Structures are given as C-alpha cells and as structure tokens.
Amino acid sequence: MIRHLHREQFIPGEPARIWDFFATPRNLDAITPPNLRFEILGELTPRMYPGQMIAYRIGILPGITVRWLTEITHVRAGEFFVDEQRLGPYRLWHHEHHFTPAPGGVTMTDRITYDPGWGPLGGLIEALWIRRQLAGIFDYRAKKIAELFAG
Numbered sequence: 001m002i003r004h005l006h007r008e009q010f011i012p013g014e015p016a017r018i019w020d021f022f023a024t025p026r027n028l029d030a031i032t033p034p035n036l037r038f039e040i041l042g043e044l045t046p047r048m049y050p051g052q053m054i055a056y057r058i059g060i061l062p063g064i065t066v067r068w069l070t071e072i073t074h075v076r077a078g079e080f081f082v083d084e085q086r087l088g089p090y091r092l093w094h095h096e097h098h099f100t101p102a103p104g105g106v107t108m109t110d111r112i113t114y115d116p117g118w119g120p121l122g123g124l125i126e127a128l129w130i131r132r133q134l135a136g137i138f139d140y141r142a143k144k145i146a147e148l149f150a151g
Contacts, residue, residue, distance in 0.1 A: 001123050002092070003131075005112040007138050012105040013149045019078045019099060021148070022108075023048050028056075030148070033140040037065065048072045048081060060089065091117030105149075110138065 032038040037059035052072040068088035085093035092115040116122035
C-alpha cells in the first residue's frame with residue numbers, strides 16, 4: 001500500500017550554501033541518526049548528479065543491517081533533487097527534496113512516497129513501526145539541520 005510522508009523546514013542562510021550542503025552526498029551522514037549505524041559504501045563524487053548511484057548500509061534493528069542502493073534520478077541545481085531506491089528494504093521509495101527561496105533562507109520540502117511491500121503484513125509493520133521510525137529519522141534530521149544552519 002502506497003504511503004506518503006511530507007515535511008517542511010525553513011533553513012536560514014544563503015540559498016547557495018544550503019544547496020551545496022544537500023548536493024554533497026557525503027553530508028547525508030551528518031543528518032542521519034546514529035542509531036541507524038549509517039555507512040556509505042564505496043567512493044562518492046563531491047557533488048550529486050542525475051544517474052548517480054549511492055550504496056549504503058543502515059541498521060534497522062539491533063544487530064540487523066540492510067544494504068540500500070539509491071539513484072539520484074533528477075537534479076535541478078538550487079531547486080530540487082530526487083532519489084529513488086533501487087535495492088533496499090522498501091518495495092517503493094521515491095524521495096523529492098525541494099528548495100524554495102524564502103526571506104532569509106529557503107524552505108526545504110521533503111515529499112516521500114513509499115510502499116513497505118509484504119502485503120497486509122507490510123501494512124501492519126508500517127502502522128506499528130515504520131511510520132514511527134521514519135518520523136523519528138526526519139525529526140532528528142530537522143534538529144541537526146537547525147543546528148548546522150543556526151546563525
């Protein structure tokens with residue numbers, strides 16, 4: 001069953017600096033909760049580009065990690081980029097990151113469309129665990145972004 005997550009956050013600062021941070025794939029580590037044991041696998045270019053494949057490993061439960069491969073499918077510098085799961089824990093993962101100029105910074109909007117798969121069992125797991133897990137990840141990310149771009 002298709003699910004959606006939508007988040008918005010105002011980020012103060014120079015729009016070009018904000019874009020540069022998010023256009024650098026290695027910075028994903030700085031805004032990912034430590035309990036996920038996030039690890040980028042392989043080398044990355046300094047800047048993202050359409051067609052770029054990013055492989056990483058995340059911990060979904062204590063002692064259990066999964067590999068995740070995403071592709072950066074669209075990039076319009078300073079405005080948006082899209083990543084889509086090619087291999088990983090979801091049947092579908094489509095994440096749009098939009099950056100809209102606002103007085104004193106940008107409004108970043110995340111639109112995630114996902115399907116955990118597994119039919120009714122996946123729906124139950126999504127309701128009991130995945131939804132909370134994703135909310136926690138994006139809450140942590142919002143806090144870290146606010147810290148990184150404060151003042």
